[in-house]
Amino acid sequence: MAVLCRPAVWVPENTISMEETLALARRLHAGHKRLPLVLRMIRNTGVAKRHLVQPLPVTLTHPGFEARNRFYVREARARVPDVVREALSAAEVTARDIDTIVFVSCTGFTMPPLTSWMINELGFRSNTRQIPIAQLGCAAGGAAVNRAHDFCRAYPGSNVLIVACEFCSLCYQPDDLDVGSLLSDGLFGDAIAAAVMRGSGGEGMELVGNASHLVPGTEDWIAYEVKATGFHFRLDKRVPGTMNVIAPALDTLAEAHGWDATDLDFYIIHAGGPRILDDLCSHLKVPPNAFRHSRATLTEYGNIASAVVFEALRRQFAEGLPPGARGLLAGFGPGITAESSLGTWVHSDRVRSGRRTGNVDALPVQLPVPPEPDLHSETPSPYKPRNRGSA
DSSP: OOEOOEEEEOSSSEEEEHHHHHHHHHHTTTTOTTTTHHHHHHHOOOOOEEEEEOHHHHOOOOOOHHHHHHHHHHHHHHHHHHHHHHHHHHHTTOOOOOOEEEEOOOOOSSSOOOHHHHHHSSSSOOOEEEEEEOOOOHHHHHHHHHHHHHHHHHHTTTTTEEEEEEEEEGGOOTTTTOHHHHHHHHHHHHHHEEEESSSSSSSEEEEEEEEEEEEEEEETEEEEETTTTEEEEEEOOTTTHHHHHHHHHHHHHHHHHHHTTTSSSEEEOOOOOOOOHHHHHHHTTTTGGGGGGHHHHHHHHHOOGGGGGHHHHHHHHHOOOOTTTTTEEEEEEEEEEEEEEEEEOOOOTSOOOOOOOOOOTSSSSSSOOOOOOGGGOOOOOSSSOOOSSOO
């Protein structure tokens, strides 16, 4: 059975508070006829602070889509490696133990994907599989977990690295006056997360099943409008109402495994906004405290897109769980898509797996693989993951 191990999460040092966000909205959009509504919506998010990959004055400028995407690539390459190393260490595996990398991001674009760069630069084997996911938005965190689980079920004993890199502030559009876009200016934050799913051994959430669900007729409710200036976020006011469809889908997944979605020990839920969490609590008939890690993530970091579920899971690791505790992980995003999984909590007293003979990636004639580089001999990156011992 595949185990989702302790995530590593990094956020930038630059921050913006709720009050700063509201003050900026008043100053930059003083003549907007719906400004009172926008201010009320931003205040209702409950986001106390967000982290930005660039200082605020730079974030508020727009040097062009091309320049922003170059910055995305440069900063991702600078910051991802240390987060990955921390996740590998937490799972007690090395880069050469990884069979597949799932990389998710909706805030920048590269081709070839950043997985190719990671394999070349970070010591992964040259036959490591690549699964880049670019268009599932916030749902991609849950989708990454599910695709990693699918791979481990297809190839028992495999190890999968998941990386979520979201620089949402690079999507800021100073001239976009759409209400959904203005709300996003006060909701989204930046973060990178990584976690390993081990096919054998490990401590964390041992997955027992996963599912996807698309809410029909909602494909334009959460979307990007792609223009010369980049990605323009679009959000329909009907999105929170989709929880009355998604909640039964979560019930169906739980029932398929003989579980009751209303009576689990832990919940790792994408924190799209407080209304989403409140409505899902109501539909699942669970107390608000059941989503405490998601709410804390939203308050302290904002909506960090696909990285949310990993930060909420990191908080659950810090809190601890007894062996056998049962839980649900779910991410929601464009489509409208729900990606959910069930798992039981396991501790690390089980047999640790190393490399396997009969490796699923082996070719009839094994290609020579260069020796694993000494990652610790490199010049230290200025971007170290922050100590996540406390929230």
